[in-house]
Amino acid sequence: MNNPFRKDLVSRSQPEACTVVIFGATGDLTHRKLIPALYNLQLEGALPAGVKIVGFARREKTDEQFRSGLEEINRKVSRSGHDDEVWADFAQKIHYHQSEFQDADGYKRLAESLEEIDQERGGKGNRLFYIASAPSFFDDVLESLKDAGLNSCRAGCWSRVIVEKPFGIDLPSAQHLNEVVNKTFQEKDTYRIDHYLGKETAQNIMVLRFANAIFEPLWNNNYIDHIQITCAENLGMEGGRGGYYDKAGALRDMVQNHLLQLLSLVAMEPPTDLTADGVRDEKVKVLRSLRQWDTPELVAENVVRAQYTEGHVDGEKCVGYCQEDRVDPESTTEAYVALRIMIDTWRWSGVPFFVRMGKQLPKKATEISVHFKEPPTVLFNALSGGVPGGNVLVIRIQPDEGISLRMVSKIPGARLRLEPVKMDFHYSTSFGKGSPEAYERLLLDSMAGDATLFARRDEVEEAWKFIDHIESAWHESSNPPPVADYVAGTWGPKEADDLLAEGGRKWRRL
Amino acid sequence: MQILGKEVAIGSVDRELRLLWEQDKASTNASLMNLAVYSENDGAILRNSDLVQEITREHACRAILIGIDRDDPKASIRAWITAHCHLRHGRKSVCCEQIAFQLTGRATGRLRNTVFAHLNSDLPLVFWWQGELSSIFSERLYSLIERFVFDSSQWSDPAESFKCIERALKNANNFSPMDMEWTRSYAVRLAVAGLYDDPLAKQSLEYTNSIRIKVHPNHKMAGLQLLAWIIQSNGWKPLMDKRQDTEISDRFCFETNEGVEVTAVVETASSAAPIAELEISSPDCTVRVSRGADSRYLHQLLNVGSHRVEQSTPVSGNDPAELFMAQLSRGGKNSLFRMIIPTFLSFLGVNEEEIYGTNIE
Ligand SMILES: NC(=O)c1ccc[n+]([C@@H]2O[C@H](COP(=O)([O-])OP(=O)(O)OC[C@H]3O[C@@H](n4cnc5c(N)ncnc54)[C@H](OP(=O)(O)O)[C@@H]3O)[C@@H](O)[C@H]2O)c1
DSSP states (O other): OOOGGGTTTSSSOOOOOOEEEEETTTSHHIIIIIHHHHHHHHHTTOSOTTOEEEEEESSOOOHHHHHHHHHHHHHHHOTTOOOHHHHHHHHTTEEEEEOOTTOHHHHHHHHHHHHHHHHHTTTOOOEEEEEOSOGGGHHHHHHHHHHTTTTOOOTTOOEEEEEOSOOOSSHHHHHHHHHHHHHHSOGGGEEEOOGGGGSHHHHHHHHHHHSOTTTGGGOSTTTEEEEEEEEEOSOOSGGGTHHHHHHHOHIIIIIIIIIHHHHHHHHOOOOSSSSHHHHHHHHHHHHHTBOOOOSHHHHHHHEEEEEEESEEETTEEEOOGGGSTTOOTTOOOOSEEEEEEEBOSTTTTTOEEEEEEESSOSSOEEEEEEEEOOOOSSGGGGSTTOOSSOOEEEEEEESSOEEEEEEEEEESSSSOEEEEEEEEEEHHHHBOSOOOOHHHHHHHHHHHTOOTTSBOHHHHHHHHHHHHHHHHHHHTSSSOOOEEEEETTSSOOHHHHHHHHGGGOOOOOO | OGGGOEEEOGGGHHHHHHHHHHHOTTEEEOOSOEEEEEEOSTTHHHHHHHHHHHHTTTBOOEEEEEEEETTOSSOEEEEEEEEEEEEETTTEEEEEEEEEEEEESSOHHHHHHTGGGGSOTTSOEEEEEESSOOTTSSHHHHTTOSEEEEOGGGOSOHHHHHHHHHHHHHHOSSOEEEEHHHHHTHHHHHHHHHHTTSHHHHHHGGGOOEEEEEEOGGGHHHHHHHHHHHHHHHTOEEOGGGOEEOSSEEEEEEEOTTSOEEEEEEEEOTTSOSEEEEEEEETTEEEEEEOOTTOSEEEEEEEETTEEEEEEEEOOOSOHHHHHHHHHHHOSOOHHHHHHHHHHHHHTTOOHHHHHHOOOO
16 A cells, blocks of 8 residues: 555655664674665655664674764764754664574574564564675575575565675676575565665766757767776775775676676666666666677787786875785786777677776776767868867766766867867756765665666676676686786776777776 | 846846856856746845845856836836855855846836846746735746746735636646745655555554644645645545634544545644644544744654654754755656645635636736
């Protein structure tokens, strides 16, 4: 039964009251992202009344200790500040449950506590399990949930699971995880988080393409020369990240999930409708059409991996990748990767997508740029010097979210001189208020049963299939492509520039 | 008038605006809409310049302030230009331009020809009408407007003025009305919706037998709109013959889809917050949303069976700029408001046929 008061009140699917159980609740993700997101939803009146939060982790804590730890961090990181009165009510919703992930008895006790909460609600209880633990525990948690019967629910209620990244480290492990998840929860109740999809600009890609009549007719190989997707970070392995990163690398950590998701939003066909499966059906078709770089030679031709050497970022001196804390001095893990990706569909035939991601680059920025073909070489193009650069449409994902279009214009004066000019739209200047955090949107969507912004099983597996060929050429072949290097604080290795050089292409300067 | 900026000749507004931008290379001109703020009250144009300064913090626009003194027998028009600038992220200065027009005498024609010649092309026109509707609000005006914002709490004869709004809605294609009174009730509506997310509360809804709404006397329209929303959302039937009005309260009766009779009372109290309390009760469930006269918080209570939820959320004050910004940031066609208008008008004693027979002069 729908809540009649929700009709048209806000134009989105309706989130429903539930108990959110967070596994790994004493961790960084819970403190910095999940609780502040839930708190901000409460502050805006968007969190359904009756939502309860149960934190599950190993160390001993009372409810009070758990709440005050969360409060301390929330004061520092909450997007809309911290209001004591609102927090006081919010904190009453939060409880702590101490248990090991592998302890069957802990799940039995959890089931009892959830039952008590449900009883207060007249036996109706929706449950949202959020697995915010290291991936090595996913199996334990999911299987224990099943053994304790927590994956099933009463008629008219739901039980859903949210799984954090990384979702596997390769195709077999992702398939295994998917099997474990789907043995416990149905696919429709499984929400694989990719927080990039919760970002306002990522959602705007579809709006830009399909709500404006002027782009879609040009969005194909007749008019587009190539597309670049860049994710630059100006950080290295601070805060002990090296331990995790050195096992993962840039390709697994960022490209398999976030950047391939952005690529599929840019490249997909118009979906027949905006339902979760309508959109995801089209996205997965893109991933299925990626040309596979399945020999070491093809990988060497189309993918560049690199590590940074000692240099300066933001005026600060920094060490090389192999000298970083918790990184193997002999490591061949890539801190930078650049790929040429070909999508073998009618629309994209012959249009390369260049994707790059790197650590210790000059600045932090994620963007997509669509580079249009040059106009014919007659008229202005026939002038000496030609037209400077073609049209470029840029979608900035972070930090300065917005859209810009580069065009060519005449410089005023008697002579015919042409220069590129930029039309620029910034979210922050046009819409003064800040965008909500990705986790706010995603948590609300999962309470509403809307999986559009979450990755589906086949998407994850298709993405791994593409990534695995490259990883295997790097780590399992007898003639692995070399690891290039670049000075920290520069825009990556020369080899990555060479990847584009054909046809006079260049990486966009950010 | 200094606060309005530089006085310019009517014929050179555009040229002067261009000069204004050329002087300051550091700033960005941002605009998402044309915002016209209209008032027939003395001195309002100065206050409105302050409001626009506040609004442009979040909503980039070209602002056009219009002040009219219609009683002055002499026809005149003066114009001023300025820009409202704000620092964003401590670095970029983002500015929105403002043109202020002061008119005297009969103004309908000049309003359209002169003032609206300065709209930013292609951007929608949001028109904020302050105070009583007058004869200036005619088809020639409202056919230009995309969003029309007004405050029915300022109207001496709401029934008559709402008839004009309803007529505009029927006659103009893109006209979308928004009442500040409706915005005032947003937080209450959101809270009620949140409390009825609870499955037990939802089950009890059709057994509701009492609704009590308490408002400040100036905000009776908000109370009636809130009631119209509750009735309309649930599809309950009005029992009009059981209606009773007294000095301080209006009593209505409805029938739920389960055939339960609901008594609804909208009462006023002069010491209360604009919307002080809404209580919906059935034998098993009470939902109450309330706010103290000076409180920043909306208190919410749900009592159903053995289950009790209590929480507070901060709400904005009754400041016109804040309310206006809340309106703007929700955007859309305001379809919910349109949907409740007929029910709400029936509470005011207005029926469909009457709408086309009336004209305000
Ligand atoms: N942090 C982020 O910003 C971020 C962003 C994106 C994705 N992620 C992903 O989110 C997940 C969690 O990240 P995190 O940074 O929050 O990790 P974390 O800070 O290391 O926290 C791990 C949590 O797991 C609990 N835990 C570990 N072993 C346990 C056991 N045997 N039994 C019960 N509880 C146990 C810990 O509880 P005790 O403290 O009680 O031992 C702690 O609450 C990871 O998969 C990560 O990749 C994190």
